[in-house]
Amino acid sequence: MTEALLVSNVLLWIAVLALGAVVVALVRQIGVLHERVRPAGALAIQTGPRVGEPAPVVEADDLAGAAHVVGAPVADGRDTLLFFLSPSCPVCKALLPVLAALARGASLRVVLASDGARQEHEAFAAREGIALPYLLSTPLGLSYRVGKLPWAVLIDADGVVRAQGLVNTREHLESLLEAKAQGVASIQEYLARERAEKGAA
C-alpha cells in the first residue's frame, strides 16, 4: 500500500511540474505574440505627421528660456531627434543616458519635450542632470499627436519626418535612426517589404 502511494505520488509530482512548465511556456508564447503585434520601434500608431511629410513647425521655449523652432529646415544639416517625455515615466528616465550619448554624436540634435507645470519639470531636469534642450509646450505634443510616452520623432535637416514611434528601449531608439537610414516608415512597412522580397525570390 505504502509503495503504491509512493509510486502514485512520484507520478503526480512529475505531472504537476510538467503542467507547470507547460503553463509557463504558454504564458511566454502569449508574450511573444504581444511582441509581434505590439507597436514597437519605428511603428506609428497615431495619425500625426506621416513619415516623409514635412514636420509641423512649432515654436517653443526651453526651460532656460531660449526660443526653439521645431520642424523647420536647419542650415547645419543635422537631424533632430524630438523626444517626448514626462517626469512620471520611469522608462523615459531610464532612456535619458542613451539620449545624452546620442546627443554627443555630431550628426544629431536631441531635443526633449513635455508639457505641464513648470516647477515639476525644472525639479526633474535638475534632479536628473539634464543638459539637453528641454521644451515645455502643449501645442508641440498636440501637433505631433503624441498619445503614448516615451514618443520619439526623427526630423531631418529639411524639416521632414523621417521616423517616429513609441520607444521603450535603447534598441527602439536606435531602430528609429536605422529606419531613417533604410528609408522605412514603420515596422509594418519593413515586414511587408521583407515579405514581398521573399515572395519575389
Add this chain to the structure above:
Amino acid sequence: MLDPALEHVLRGSLALLLASGAVQKARDFALFRAAVEGYELLPARLAGVAAALFAALEGALGAALLAPARFGLRPGALALAAALFALYAAAIAINLARGRREIDCGCGGPAAHVPLSGWLLARNAILVAMALACLAGVAQRALGLVDALTIAGGVAALALIWTAVHGLLAHAAALARMQEDV
C-alpha cells in the same frame, strides 16, 4: 503546527523569491530606482538609497532563510520578510488609492511592465501568510526521502506558478493598453 516538509516548501520558496528578486533589482538597478521614485512616497533624494536598501535586504533575507536552524536567523528573517511584503503591499495600496495604476510595480524585472492592481495586494497577502505560517511553529518529525521529493517538487511548482502569474499580469496590462489604442 505546520508539518516540517510544508515548512521547508514555504521557506524555500520565500528564499528563492527574495534571492531572485535581489539579483533582478541589482542587475537592473536604474529601473528599480525609477520604480521606487514612481511610487512617490519618498523624497526623490532618498529613492536611490531606499532602492539599494530594499535590494540588499531582499538578498540578505533570502540567505538568512536558508541558513541552518542552529544559527537562529530564521525566525527574525521570516518576521522581517513578512514586514517587507506588508510594506510593499502598503506602498501599492496607497498608490492604488491615489488612482495611480499606471506606474510600474518594480517587481516584474526589466522584461515586463507590471502595473499596479488589486492582484498584487492579494499576492503580497499570500506571501505574508506564508512567512507567518512558518513562524507559527513546526511539528517535529523525521524527514525522509519522500519529503525531499515533496520539498523539491513543491518549491519548483510554486516557482512555476509565480512565473506564470507574473507573466499573465504583465500581459493583461499589455492587452488593456492595446484595447485602448484600437
